[in-house]
Amino acid sequence: MGLPLTPLPRRGAFLSPVLPVVAVLALLALPRAPDGGAGPADAMSGLAVLYCAIRLVRDRRRPLSGTAAVVLGLPVVGLAVAAVGAPSPWDGVTGMGRFLQVFVLVPAAVLLLIRDRGDFRLLAWSLVGLALWQGAVGVHQYVTRTGASYQGEDIRAVGTFGPQDVMGMASVVSIGLVCALGLALGRNSPRQRWVAVGCALVLLAPLALSFSRGAWIATAVTCTAQLVLAGARRALKAAAAVAAASVVLVGGLGVGTAMLQERIDSITRVADSPDQSVVDRYSLWAAATGMWRDHPVTGVGLKGFPEYRDGYASPALSAASDTEGAGAAYRRQPLLSPHNMYLLVLSEQGLTGLVALAASWLALLVCALRGLSRTRVRRGPGLDCALVACGLLVRQLTDFLYADIGGPSTVLTGVCFGLAAWWALAGHDERRGAVSVPLPRRVEEAVAR
Template sequence: MSLALTVPWHRAAALAPVLPAVAVVALLALPLTPASAGPADVASGLLVVYCLVRLVRDRRRPLSPAAAVVLGLPVVGLALAAMGAPSTAAGFNGLGRYLQIFVLVPAAVLLLIRGRADFRLLAWSFVGLALWQGALGVHQYITRTGASYQGENIRAVGTFGAHDVMGMATAVALGLVCAAGIALGRAPVRQRALAAGCALVLLLPLALSFSRGAWIATALTCSVQLVLAGMRRALKVIAALTAAGVVLVGGFGVGTAALQERIGSIARVTDAPDQSVTDRYALWASAAGIWREHPLTGVGLKGFPQYRDGHATLALSSGSEVAGAGAAYQRQPLLSPHNMYLLVLSEQGLIGLLGLAGSWLALLVHALRGLWRPRARGPVLDCALVACGLLLWLLTDFAYGDIGGPSTVLTGVALGLAAWWALAGQERGACGEHGRAVAPGGTPQRTEEAVAR
């Protein structure tokens, strides 16, 4: 009796360090208010404090030199852009947000993950959040209680609401990428089958989000994951996806005129763009014009709205329409270029872009190098595929969107997952679930070196 109670307790204690990161993801399942910081944002701050307390208590070395350099690259550009912000308050707010998402939260997640079990638990929390938000989104589409789209309240937005229409799409897409990575790895058969089922289920709410950027990023990412996992598995998954497509279109009616028009609009972005695409082109042109006048340091954090109209064309509308999902009709101002690279370029200049993009590319290169190592084809293949998938999805989606809204904290946690594999997980590739190194004879043994890393 006592043994039966002791085993679960030890398992829970072993997972304790990563549970605050799981809580950050889980809190995004709660209803959100656009006017204030969400509980997940508050929890991400507590996550950083918790990590610092553990480092001081355990007297551990924080980050390796390589990790400190890679994660710290954006700091110089951010500091310069904060000093050039339109106001002191805007500079501090922008600096805090960027540091939270791209430096502090990823570093904290990297330090709190100690092995494959921690990594997989956090990856599964992404899948769980995606399933919850996706279920709410499908319900919104069926009951016509979602955000407004072409005069109907059918856009699936989950708990993020009409003010953050990309929130549910981001959560579902990241969960789908995690599920695909686990399914293509070498985890136990039941776990891989469950992950594959989750990935197929998440295709429906992703489609109903009507987010073209999320569709493109997810399709590209999952295709790359398939290729990296091997052609035999790729063929099997393609067959499964084809069957799922037949079921979704024929059985559930996912092929409505609105969805077909949205899919078709992807091919018409240059010939006959709709107003949202026209606005995006105008915003991109405006951001590029701002950068040409301030090439090195940009106009400062939060400075794009102030300089936007001076470089925008007449094709830019006054704002986007927001309605549905519990929100009254209103026009939402266009305060960013909806392209992360152009946003950074216009507000932080070349110095800021080289810092941020350099950090992201360094993570991607390290992650891919680890994936191509022979031992990555073993038990850690799922970790490698998930990490590379998350990075690739974010870097692709940044071409169609930028940070903003409560869902942004997911970006920080996803970067932390990817950073663990890129900067620490490869050295732990021969370790067991929680830092148990495998001896030459195959017997797991606890080592101080494995724990310290």
């Protein structure tokens, strides 16, 4: 009678295959040049995709399930059509490359590199660590008045991203806070949960000092959704902790400055008395809508929005915003996108691109929520992973109402979609996903004897 066979461990199997993705996050912690182009993190994301492909060939693994291939491949439909209609061949190639990186290649690589919930949690904690670092830099900028310029003072927290990517730190901190809250609401050890709670509370300060209304709204919506999905008891405990932290931040530490209060109040005045940034946003949205009306099916082509903007925008558009501070000189930053991902896709890719992209995101969200529901009903492990994955999806889809892709922090969007894709398409069925290495036939026969 033969003995049960155990796959031989491959050399270095103790190392997590998601370490290249962790390296991408680590590179996002480095200061960036003010040019705003592709950076080290983008290059590392390409190497992570290449590393994933090499692993698939070496281990003779099927790349993706049929469902995963369809869900992640849907955006390619609109991209291919829009690339043909781009203002120039170079715009078509570079625009398609960026979209493929963020919405197809990086998410697929993250999905394939994650073996189990341990790898998932490693990436989630890495996102929290990146947020803490960027948040610490941002708070230091506010305290020492070395941040980006805001209402004539260099106090806006932007982390290492600089004033050219003023939303970068806000996005990183928001994502880290969402991950920390998901880890805190799970069924991990009490020590891990309390550490996650502490990280979430600490991240509230740099999020506030980013003065980013879009990040505030996306984070509030997402955290509310996570609390509801986690259950009433956990929701009440977390709400009490947030309320206590808010009292300490605003009352005890004096974070609630007049500028911060004015920024919060401005959220309710976006329709009655909007400031210039809101006026510019409305003008850009109107321009994107006008492009879609004239090119409803395929849009104006990838990277076509800047070319058509002035022909559709109202005279109220200032066309550029002033940026300076945080170690950078004064610069006029041109407004080259509508700052709304849905309208950007609608204007450049038409209904073809928007339907394909939205269908992919909706499928991920539905699958992720179904997995969360099964995990809660069975009271099985992985609730923290489910809440992190669903939270990242909700945050990203909400944030896309006020932002689009662009800047050094863009690659982070692909990592978030990859985490969500793993849970939605592979993680909740509790398959471990580890690769078994087949034994040579002669060794197998010897063991069997």
